[in-house]
Amino acid sequence: LNTSNDQDLTLDLMLEEPSCVDVFIHPMLKTLEVTQENLSTILESAHNITGITLLTLHLDLKRHSGLEPQILSFVGSLSHLTALKVSTCCTDNLLAVLGLCCPNLRIFDAEADTEMSLTDRGLAYLTNCRLLESIILNDEGTEFDEEDRYPGLTGPGIASLLVALPLLSLLIIDPHLLKAAVKFLHSVNVNSKSFSLRYMHLRFTSKDFLYTLSDMFPKLSSLRLEEPSKDVSQSLSQLKTLDNLTLSCYAWNTINEIQMKTSLENLRVLMLRNPKIMGIDINFLKNIGKWCVHLEILTIALYSEVFLTSAQRIPTKDVFFPKLKSLMFEGD
Numbered sequence: 001l002n003t004s005n006d007q008d009l010t011l012d013l014m015l016e017e018p019s020c021v022d023v024f025i026h027p028m029l030k031t032l033e034v035t036q037e038n039l040s041t042i043l044e045s046a047h048n049i050t051g052i053t054l055l056t057l058h059l060d061l062k063r064h065s066g067l068e069p070q071i072l073s074f075v076g077s078l079s080h081l082t083a084l085k086v087s088t089c090c091t092d093n094l095l096a097v098l099g100l101c102c103p104n105l106r107i108f109d110a111e112a113d114t115e116m117s118l119t120d121r122g123l124a125y126l127t128n129c130r131l132l133e134s135i136i137l138n139d140e141g142t143e144f145d146e147e148d149r150y151p152g153l154t155g156p157g158i159a160s161l162l163v164a165l166p167l168l169s170l171l172i173i174d175p176h177l178l179k180a181a182v183k184f185l186h187s188v189n190v191n192s193k194s195f196s197l198r199y200m201h202l203r204f205t206s207k208d209f210l211y212t213l214s215d216m217f218p219k220l221s222s223l224r225l226e227e228p229s230k231d232v233s234q235s236l237s238q239l240k241t242l243d244n245l246t247l248s249c250y251a252w253n254t255i256n257e258i259q260m261k262t263s264l265e266n267l268r269v270l271m272l273r274n275p276k277i278m279g280i281d282i283n284f285l286k287n288i289g290k291w292c293v294h295l296e297i298l299t300i301a302l303y304s305e306v307f308l309t310s311a312q313r314i315p316t317k318d319v320f321f322p323k324l325k326s327l328m329f330e331g332d
Helices: 004-016 039-044 061-076 092-101 120-126 155-164 175-188 207-216 230-236 257-264 282-291
Strands: 031-035 054-058 083-086 107-110 134-137 170-172 199-203 222-226 244-248 269-274 297-302 326-330
Touching (some): 039 061, 054 061, 092 120, 120 155, 155 175, 170 199, 175 207, 230 257
Parallel strands (some): 031 054, 054 083, 107 134, 199 222, 244 269, 269 297, 297 326
8 A cells, every 4th residue: 555545544444443454574574572462473473583683572471481482482593683682581491592592692681570580500501692792680689688689690600701701891780799700700810811891780899899890890981889888989090991980878978088089080970879968068069070070970869858058159260060961969
């Protein structure tokens, strides 16, 4: 149908009689989202769409447990797959299929799966995908459940990903597992090999651990620290490529100014979050504005009613965030 009237007629038919429409999945299709509603149609046409490069599995596998072999068979037929995003089916079986059948995989995203049943055995299969650049698993736990969230995963198991995947620049996983992986690698890294990660999310970090990061991850550019020890500012300056920093629950107002200056002066993005600090010291804010001459994005999150105790004026002759493009205040 080519004319605009014919197109309108087709749309009217689809709206009035949805059952009259036959769905044809083109064999040249490259991007596909599988949902509860279209799962049966996809599986029926699986033999015809093996050229998929970007696949999203947005479904509840528990509701389709009987179809799991068919779903895995479909994923295994996608030898050209470069990116996979899953919601609930992050299992060892899935990783085994990927490792055996999807050599071109570059992105594996399972951030939405909060009930992953992965083990180190599954990760061992994933290391066969040598082109992987990003592995994103759920990392939103707390310090109270860190030992129980992923009982099948260990630090050495996570470390195997870093060793086997030379292009891996993004690994998002529960912070305590990531820390355990780094500590294990540090203990066996007798030849001082470096790794390619550019982002890390860590909890309860010490300055000594950050010194370890500076040696092992020379390309690290983005760092999220939750409740770090007070002395971490001494080692942040050793991360030479760091330009994006988040400090959560950190008493930045008690840090030596010289240390803070050397830690922040090269940043492009800075987020400060602390529910315990009552308002912000204007002198500290002025200092950041003077030190962080490259800063483009600043977020300050406080949860007290008073942010600044009085109106403040910054003289035009003073240096104050000369490159800032985005300023966000969060809180109550």
